[in-house]
Amino acid sequence: xxxxxxxxxxxxxxxxxxxxxxxxxxxxxxxxxxxxxxxxxxxxxxxxxxxxxxxxxxxxxxxxxxxxxxxxxxxxxxxxxxxxxxxxxxxxxxxxxxxxxxxxxxxxxxxxxxxxxxxxxxxxxxxxxxxxxxxxxxxxxxxxxxxxxxxxxxxxxxxxxxxxxxxxxxxxxxxxxxxxxxxxxxxxxxxxxxxxxxxxxxxxxxxxxxxxxxxxxxxxxxxxxxxxxxxxxxxxxxxxxxxxxxxxxxxxxxxxxxxxxxxxxxxxxxxxxxxxxxxxxxxxxxxxxxxxxxxxxxxxxxxxxxxxxxxxxxxxxxxxxxxxxxxxxxxxxxxxxxxxxxxxxxxxxxxxxxxxxxxxxxxxxxxxxxxxxxxxxxxxxxxxxxxxxxxxxxxxxxxxxxxx
Amino acid sequence: xxxxxxxxxxxxxxxxxxxxxxxxxxxxxxxxxxxxxxxxxxxxxxxxxxxxxxxxxxxxxxxxxxxxxxxxxxxxxxxxxxxxxxxxxxxxxxxxxxxxxxxxxxxxxxxxxxxxxxxxxxxxxxxxxxxxxxxxxxxxxxxxxxxxxxxxxxxxxxxxxxxxxxxxxxxxxxxxxxxxxxxxxxxxxxxxxxxxxxxxxxxxxxxxxxxxxxxxxxxxxxxxxxxxxxxxxxxxxxxxxxxxxxxxxxxxxxxxxxxxxxxxxxxxxxxxxxxxxxxxxxxxxxxxxxxxxxxxxxxxxxxxxxxxxxxxxxxxxxxxxxxxxxxxxxxxxxxxxxxxxxxxxxxxxxxxxxxxxxxxxxxxxxxxxxxxxxxxxxxxxxxxxxxxxxxxxxxxxxxxxxxx
Numbered sequence: 001x002x003x004x005x006x007x008x009x010x011x012x013x014x015x016x017x018x019x020x021x022x023x024x025x026x027x028x029x030x031x032x033x034x035x036x037x038x039x040x041x042x043x044x045x046x047x048x049x050x051x052x053x054x055x056x057x058x059x060x061x062x063x064x065x066x067x068x069x070x071x072x073x074x075x076x077x078x079x080x081x082x083x084x085x086x087x088x089x090x091x092x093x094x095x096x097x098x099x100x101x102x103x104x105x106x107x108x109x110x111x112x113x114x115x116x117x118x119x120x121x122x123x124x125x126x127x128x129x130x131x132x133x134x135x136x137x138x139x140x141x142x143x144x145x146x147x148x149x150x151x152x153x154x155x156x157x158x159x160x161x162x163x164x165x166x167x168x169x170x171x172x173x174x175x176x177x178x179x180x181x182x183x184x185x186x187x188x189x190x191x192x193x194x195x196x197x198x199x200x201x202x203x204x205x206x207x208x209x210x211x212x213x214x215x216x217x218x219x220x221x222x223x224x225x226x227x228x229x230x231x232x233x234x235x236x237x238x239x240x241x242x243x244x245x246x247x248x249x250x251x252x253x254x255x256x257x258x259x260x261x262x263x264x265x266x267x268x269x270x271x272x273x274x275x276x277x278x279x280x281x282x283x284x285x286x287x288x289x290x291x292x293x294x295x296x297x298x299x300x301x302x303x304x305x306x307x308x309x310x311x312x313x314x315x316x317x318x319x320x321x322x323x324x325x326x327x328x329x330x331x332x333x334x335x336x337x338x339x340x341x342x343x344x345x346x347x348x349x350x351x352x353x354x355x356x357x358x359x360x361x362x363x364x365x366x367x368x369x370x371x372x373x374x375x376x377x378x379x380x381x382x383x384x385x386x387x388x389x390x391x392x393x394x395x396x397x398x399x400x401x402x403x404x
Numbered sequence: 405x406x407x408x409x410x411x412x413x414x415x416x417x418x419x420x421x422x423x424x425x426x427x428x429x430x431x432x433x434x435x436x437x438x439x440x441x442x443x444x445x446x447x448x449x450x451x452x453x454x455x456x457x458x459x460x461x462x463x464x465x466x467x468x469x470x471x472x473x474x475x476x477x478x479x480x481x482x483x484x485x486x487x488x489x490x491x492x493x494x495x496x497x498x499x500x501x502x503x504x505x506x507x508x509x510x511x512x513x514x515x516x517x518x519x520x521x522x523x524x525x526x527x528x529x530x531x532x533x534x535x536x537x538x539x540x541x542x543x544x545x546x547x548x549x550x551x552x553x554x555x556x557x558x559x560x561x562x563x564x565x566x567x568x569x570x571x572x573x574x575x576x577x578x579x580x581x582x583x584x585x586x587x588x589x590x591x592x593x594x595x596x597x598x599x600x601x602x603x604x605x606x607x608x609x610x611x612x613x614x615x616x617x618x619x620x621x622x623x624x625x626x627x628x629x630x631x632x633x634x635x636x637x638x639x640x641x642x643x644x645x646x647x648x649x650x651x652x653x654x655x656x657x658x659x660x661x662x663x664x665x666x667x668x669x670x671x672x673x674x675x676x677x678x679x680x681x682x683x684x685x686x687x688x689x690x691x692x693x694x695x696x697x698x699x700x701x702x703x704x705x706x707x708x709x710x711x712x713x714x715x716x717x718x719x720x721x722x723x724x725x726x727x728x729x730x731x732x733x734x735x736x737x738x739x740x741x742x743x744x745x746x747x748x749x750x751x752x753x754x755x756x757x758x759x760x761x762x763x764x765x766x767x768x769x770x771x772x773x774x775x776x777x778x779x780x781x782x783x784x785x786x787x788x789x790x791x792x793x794x795x796x797x798x799x800x801x802x803x804x805x806x807x808x
Contacts, residue, residue: 001608001610001636001637001638001661001663002608003661003663003664005608006518006576006610006664007517007518007663007667008516008517008518008519008520008523008542009520010516010517010671037471038470038471039470041465041466041469041470044465044466044469044470046461046462046465046469049461049465049469050457050458050461050462050465051458053454053457053458053461053682054454054455054457054458057450057453057454057457058450058454061445061448061450061453061454062445062448063652064652065445065448065450065453065650065651065652065653066442066443066445066448066650066651066652067441067442067646067651067652068652100676101505101676101679101680102676102677104675104676104677105675105676108674108675108676112412112414113411113412113414114410114411114412115412116412116413119412130677133673133674134674134675136674137671137674137675138412172410204405204406204409206405206410232405233405234405242471246469246470246682247469247470247471247681248467248468248469248470248471248472248680248681248682249469249680249681249682250676250678250679250680250681251680257405257407259405259407259411260407260410263411267414267541269537270512270537270538270540270541271508271509271512271538271541271675272504272505272506272508272509272512272654272676273506273508273534274654275505275654276505276652276653276654276655276680276683277651277652277653277654278457278650278652278653278682278683278686279680279682279683282682
């Protein structure tokens with residue numbers, strides 16, 4: 001076949017291949033990986049899931065193994081509503097809920113629902129790779145707002161939007177991971193959340209609140225959900241059971257204005273008809289039995305210990321001039337190396353020393369971030385976390401010696 | 405929010421809403437439905453699935469509940485390869501395999517991989533609705549080839565393709581359900597399969613063989629898979645466990661030239677990252693334990709009995725001048741009513757009489773088929789099949805009386 005002639009010009013983000021290539025290196029040997037984003041499998045309540053899976057087939061088999069509606073199984077939609085409200089997420093009377101194959105699919109459906117090629121969305125810099133991919137597939141352009149240790153610098157929002165509008169650009173939405181940001185590990189304080197919503201109000205923008213982590217934050221916070229603070233019904237809230245039950249079930253959901261959810265549903269019909277039914281019943285049952293609620297303290301304890309371990313190791317071993325965030329949840333520490341470090345060059349040395357991470361520039365949709373890195377601390381063991389940081393520090397020193 | 409301003413111009417096929425609206429009517433009362441496409445839940449091996457689900461979590465929990473590769477779980481890909489070969493599907497050395505969320509998603513990924521808006525694919529008329537939807541989402545145009553009781557009239561293929569090419573159109577692929585066609589219930593004899601492949605060869609087209617049903621045909625046939633007959637590696641073969649294990653697991657797969665599968669994988673990363681891991685392990689285990697192979701005779705027996713029941717009822721009660729196909733498998737009988745019947749008008753009367761079906765024009769991407777209908781026989785009970793056909797015949801007579 002003449003494949004050159006066959007293939008479409010479908011827009012693809014190749015960035016994720018960075019991470020995939022790294023994971024191949026990791027699988028091959030004794031390399032410590034800070035590169036992935038995997039939950040610790042100890043956090044999967046295996047016994048409960050095994051028993052629920054069996055129960056679901058035996059008791060709801062005719063339905064749980066059958067085709068089901070594109071929007072999701074009613075039992076699960078109701079369970080999600082209750083679960084969300086228990087966590088403090090406000091579900092409005094006029095909201096719709098759709099179940100998706102991970103919240104990744106929620107982002108993809110949103111992109112197709114609201115973006116015409118060339119439209120803009122606003123997001124943090126760095127920003128979530130899965131979102132960059134989903135929106136890039138629809139040829140979206142990005143307005144990027146820098147972060148500090150408190151997340152998006154919202155005082156820069158308005159002028160950045162104004163500039164694009166004045167040039168005739170169409171701005172559709174603000175996307176944010178306000179709590180335990182991926183990749184940055186930051187959490188936005190309440191004032192910044194207010195400012196973000198005010199700007200969205202002023203420019204009539206949709207707000208996309210991506211929230212996989214808030215339920216398992218291990219420090220007390222006084223932040224509130226954008227979805228809950230929202231006064232005019234312009235927030236689409238995305239979440240998932242990937243970090244609170246099991247990612248292999250691939251159950252995510254979007255809660256938002258019914259017209260938006262309804263358009264996402266229409267798009268989903270062509271994409272995969274519906275989310276697998278069986279995992280939906282399992283998650284519904286796990287929510288209704290409070291398996292997830294009861295399991296949360298256990299997950300928090302595991303990740304808090306790992307977070308403490310890696311931050312202590314950073315304090316002890318990291319090279320001078322390096323800065324990093326102090327996450328209150330989530331899976332990542334964001335690292336700013338000294339200016340003279342190029343993370344991709346550093347990675348080449350680090351691989352040889354037996355540690356890998358994701359170079360931060362992958363998370364900059366408009367370029368930049370050459371001296372930054374995303375460090376995952378959820379998957380490695382405590383011993384690996386300490387040894388990995390040591391190897392990373394050694395690698396930076398080696399890089400320096402090649403420069404001078 | 406100003407939703408008019410917010411939404412994209414993403415191309416959506418609205419046709420499926422026909423069926424969805426009908427299903428709502430069905431759920432509401434005592435209407436017999438020939439409109440759905442659901443397997444009989446008696447065909448789900450519930451005991452085995454319950455036990456496998458438990459086994460998988462207990463024995464592979466760390467992996468089966470974790471994130472997994474975009475292309476699919478290795479264990480399942482190997483099981484699919486073995487299973488396909490046991491069925492006589494030839495998997496070439498240079499083929500790739502990708503696991504998808506139902507084969508619906510395989511079609512969607514294929515559309516994005518090979519179609520630029522405005523490109524053509526060739527297909528039967530009538531054709532599979534899910535395919536029309538997936539490809540319409542990418543603004544595909546259709547070259548439609550009429551069918552008779554032996555499926556696509558392949559002698560019309562070449563001239564139809566030539567015509568479009570001579571007008572400067574770009575033709576990318578031939579899509580077909582050669583065995584137990586949905587919606588038509590037809591099976592293409594070997595000569596037509598040869599002719600189709602020859603035309604594909606001559607015009608360097610990809611061939612998409614969509615095959616959800618061949619494994620459960622209940623009459624002996626001498627047909628061969630296009631995938632097996634293919635001499636040059638241009639066939640992408642799609643299948644699924646939806647009709648041989650359980651649709652609620654939503655596990656489909658595509659087997660084809662590695663460059664095509666590889667592009668589908670890249671597209672899938674943005675769509676949903678990967679197919680749910682847990683159902684993949686369940687299906688792999690069910691294939692490796694031969695649960696599916698051993699269960700096939702039972703499924704065939706159920707559907708053969710229902711097929712016989714509905715064909716006998718058609719013979720006995722159907723109004724003169726009506727023709728229908730005699731499926732050797734699959735879930736559908738295709739019906740040509742007399743010329744004076746408009747199926748949509750007929751449906752209005754039929755609903756009142758307590759029976760529904762899908763008007764056939766939904767399956768004609770370029771229009772036509774006003775006097776045809778798709779009749780599902782897999783889901784209703786035997787009593788419902790007979791009573792439904794009686795009600796349908798009564799409705800046709802009533803329609804006639806309003807015309808004269």
